[in-house]
Amino acid sequence: MKSPSTGRRHTVIGVVLTALMLFPVYWMVNVSLTPQQDMRKDPPDLLPLHPTFEGYRAVLDDQLPYLGTSLLIGLGTVALTLVLAAPAGYSLAKLRPRGGGALGLALLIAQMVPGIVMAMGFYGIFLDLGLLNSWWGLIVADSTIAVPFGVMIFTAFMSGIPGELIAASRIDGAGTFRTFWSVVLPVSRNALVTVSLFSFLWAWSDFVFANTLDGGGDLRPITLGIYQYIGNNNQEWNAIMATAVVASVPATVLLVLAQRYVAAGVTAGAVKD
Amino acid sequence: MTIARVDRPRRAPSAAAGAGGADASSLRRRHRRRSRLTALAFVTPLLAYLAAFYVYPLYRNLDLSLRDYTVRSFVAGDAPFSGWHNFRTVLDDPTFGPAMRHTMVFTFVSIAFQYAIGLALAVFFNRHFRLAPTLRALFLIPWLLPLIVSASSWSWMFNSESGVVNYFLHFLGVSPVGWLTSPDWALTSVIVANIWIGIPFNLVILYSGLQNIPAELYEAAALDGASAWQQFRRITFPLLRPVSAITLLLGLVYTLKVFDLIWIMTKGGPGDASSTLATWSYQLGFGTLLPKFGPGAAVGNILILIALVFGLLYIRVQRRQEA
Numbered sequence A: 001m002k003s004p005s006t007g008r009r010h011t012v013i014g015v016v017l018t019a020l021m022l023f024p025v026y027w028m029v030n031v032s033l034t035p036q037q038d039m040r041k042d043p044p045d046l047l048p049l050h051p052t053f054e055g056y057r058a059v060l061d062d063q064l065p066y067l068g069t070s071l072l073i074g075l076g077t078v079a080l081t082l083v084l085a086a087p088a089g090y091s092l093a094k095l096r097p098r099g100g101g102a103l104g105l106a107l108l109i110a111q112m113v114p115g116i117v118m119a120m121g122f123y124g125i126f127l128d129l130g131l132l133n134s135w136w137g138l139i140v141a142d143s144t145i146a147v148p149f150g151v152m153i154f155t156a157f158m159s160g161i162p163g164e165l166i167a168a169s170r171i172d173g174a175g176t177f178r179t180f181w182s183v184v185l186p187v188s189r190n191a192l193v194t195v196s197l198f199s200f201l202w203a204w205s206d207f208v209f210a211n212t213l214d215g216g217g218d219l220r221p222i223t224l225g226i227y228q229y230i231g232n233n234n235q236e237w238n239a240i241m242a243t244a245v246v247a248s249v250p251a252t253v254l255l256v257l258a259q260r261y262v263a264a265g266v267t268a269g270a271v272k273d
Numbered sequence B: 001m002t003i004a005r006v007d008r009p010r011r012a013p014s015a016a017a018g019a020g021g022a023d024a025s026s027l028r029r030r031h032r033r034r035s036r037l038t039a040l041a042f043v044t045p046l047l048a049y050l051a052a053f054y055v056y057p058l059y060r061n062l063d064l065s066l067r068d069y070t071v072r073s074f075v076a077g078d079a080p081f082s083g084w085h086n087f088r089t090v091l092d093d094p095t096f097g098p099a100m101r102h103t104m105v106f107t108f109v110s111i112a113f114q115y116a117i118g119l120a121l122a123v124f125f126n127r128h129f130r131l132a133p134t135l136r137a138l139f140l141i142p143w144l145l146p147l148i149v150s151a152s153s154w155s156w157m158f159n160s161e162s163g164v165v166n167y168f169l170h171f172l173g174v175s176p177v178g179w180l181t182s183p184d185w186a187l188t189s190v191i192v193a194n195i196w197i198g199i200p201f202n203l204v205i206l207y208s209g210l211q212n213i214p215a216e217l218y219e220a221a222a223l224d225g226a227s228a229w230q231q232f233r234r235i236t237f238p239l240l241r242p243v244s245a246i247t248l249l250l251g252l253v254y255t256l257k258v259f260d261l262i263w264i265m266t267k268g269g270p271g272d273a274s275s276t277l278a279t280w281s282y283q284l285g286f287g288t289l290l291p292k293f294g295p296g297a298a299v300g301n302i303l304i305l306i307a308l309v310f311g312l313l314y315i316r317v318q319r320r321q322e323a
Helices: A003-020 A023-032 A054-095 A100-110 A115-129 A135-157 A162-170 A178-189 A189-205 A206-214 A222-232 A237-258 A259-267 B004-012 B026-065 B072-075 B085-092 B096-126 B132-138 B147-157 B164-171 B188-213 B215-223 B228-239 B241-256 B260-265 B279-284 B293-322
Strands: none
Touching: A003 A023, A003 B132, A003 B147, A003 B215, A023 A189, A023 A237, A023 B147, A054 A100, A054 A178, A054 A189, A054 A222, A054 A237, A054 B026, A100 A115, A100 A135, A100 B026, A100 B293, A115 A206, A115 B026, A115 B072, A115 B279, A135 A189, A135 A206, A135 B026, A178 A189, A178 B026, A189 A237, A189 A259, A189 B164, A206 B279, A222 A237, A222 B147, A237 A259, A237 B147, B026 B228, B026 B293, B085 B096, B085 B293, B096 B132, B096 B188, B096 B241, B096 B279, B096 B293, B132 B215, B147 B260, B188 B241, B188 B260, B188 B293, B215 B228, B228 B241, B241 B293, B260 B279
């Protein structure tokens, strides 16, 4: 029905639109490679004709500890989120606890609470408990972004596991926990990947909690590394943008490796299949 | 409100359990009791977590907004109860009006553009041409990047002297604009950046909604000689209404609470030119050397109330669609 030439025209339009959309990302990379003396050149170089890696050298010199902290906090958040969300999701999907519906509603509402409000509440609590500026306090705070989402993903996914599979495991003499561990979790791989991916990305990207709860600690995440760069030396934009490029690596890697999980996570809860 | 909701699961009667009746054997009853305990055991960590790290922070925030805190009494924890005084202070503050207006403009303008552009792109990508899946995946990048990355990129692009945006405008013969430094443009600038970030979300959800519209409808319409625009108006748009409603409401809830982007790009300034309820709340609590925790928390709670109104509307629409 469609002629090959309209197909090709669509591809061309699509490429142009994508290029437009990704221009800010390209510009970030371009600026990260621009030598400091060309930074305020008029007109700016649209291509990195004289690329320099001084920005990236600054990242290696200044930002490595921040990147390590972000990795630690991201992985910690993933672990905490999975430990809490997977069993709860299983229970809500298959074991029907009392008041499960109300809990589901609470989780939906929890996702609507603005981060700054949580940050302010956490600030008071962490101050009392002496948890300010600690990396694991930040893990706890960051997990609040991901846990409600995680439970909802696990519930939705595990509802689709056939009851016979669980019943068969029961007949073989496995208890509920064993069934959960060696039957339900292995078949829920997709949900595990989606939840891990998003909880890592959100913890890695978090700025509100980091800036509020971890502003003066020894272990600060990369988002604060960038923020302090912007605040301190307004001029070295190649270093700032180089850090931004490096901070974008996890998102890019995950998009390449796990694209379908990303799309699944975005649509989860919003559209039913 | 959230507090009440989270507390309920432990008390609410369950429809599934408790149907045993007196005639059931005690063995079966014991079995059912055990499985109910198991079900509870699997959610108990979550309930404890929600109580400690959702309900309690929200309670602390409410408490903050109802007391007269100073830095000293914040640490000592003996601030006197002041009722609605913080809320009164906030409502009388000359920043309240602009912050409220900016929140609404920021939210609704962002949503309108994100949705319109997202829908246009979704329809476009629904045409299955070569490279379409790859390009669609690339469109997700802005949404996945850490907000501080997007915000600082846009900050530099919007730079008055050396920004690439002004360079392109210069090309078109427009004189340079102080995007982030002029009170007239600061809000527009953060809205532009926010639209850019939100387009992928709208695209993905609307695209998956389009997948559910049967292709035969379009074939029949094409046979009847309907133009592309007529097909969009008479088939796509009406059938996409449920998904659109969900997308818009969810976008509303998310956009109301946007903080990072504005804070990093303008800190709500210059003056109050781009301050929203979210940035103002943070500004009051953490932005100065003399924090005003009480009023800051009060603004935060007002923001929660607004988010909840749209949130409950979202839940209602979603429930009705599932029924």
